[in-house]
Amino acid sequence: MKNYIWILIVLCLSACKKDVDKTDQETDVNEGFQKEIEVHENSIQLSPDSKKIAARWVEYITAENEISRIKKSTVGNVVNNSEAIAQIISSLKNSVPDSLRAVPVVSRLNVLNTKAQLLKQYSNKQKPNAELIGKTATSLIDEFDNLKIQMNELFLKSLEEFEKELDEFEENERVLMERDSIGDTITQ
Numbered sequence: 001m002k003n004y005i006w007i008l009i010v011l012c013l014s015a016c017k018k019d020v021d022k023t024d025q026e027t028d029v030n031e032g033f034q035k036e037i038e039v040h041e042n043s044i045q046l047s048p049d050s051k052k053i054a055a056r057w058v059e060y061i062t063a064e065n066e067i068s069r070i071k072k073s074t075v076g077n078v079v080n081n082s083e084a085i086a087q088i089i090s091s092l093k094n095s096v097p098d099s100l101r102a103v104p105v106v107s108r109l110n111v112l113n114t115k116a117q118l119l120k121q122y123s124n125k126q127k128p129n130a131e132l133i134g135k136t137a138t139s140l141i142d143e144f145d146n147l148k149i150q151m152n153e154l155f156l157k158s159l160e161e162f163e164k165e166l167d168e169f170e171e172n173e174r175v176l177m178e179r180d181s182i183g184d185t186i187t188q
Contacts, residue, residue: 031129033076049155082123089116108147
């Protein structure tokens, strides 16, 4: 009889220990979802030409607002909004204006959409991994910056155009120098 009592006590104590371990694990998981999304300091700005097109591209403005929201949120918020994020990025990919329909931009949109779909998939798992979701959200932000880079590069001047502009600038400088030298000779 005494042996049964000791066995019962040992079983109760081991069950209590397992409950404490579960509580510790749940606390660690919850803390992971409370972490802020990691954001890199340098954010890419659109060039004036790219801004003109982006200002008329409603889906781009929506995606840019969503990316800004992600930058200020926690992993838990991203999990809750992963469906909307994936939908927004998908409609961004499917609505590219003709002036931006170039291979580099379309490729960046495909990568961006893939990251958004991965984020949605990771968020919808039975036991979501907060660290993986956080890294994917950071990657999504980086890919949006890469999209901006590609949009800007579409409107970069070619080497010939740049040389022509430089020649015009040098010619204007030469003319101004001649005027200044003529003005100096007259006043002496």
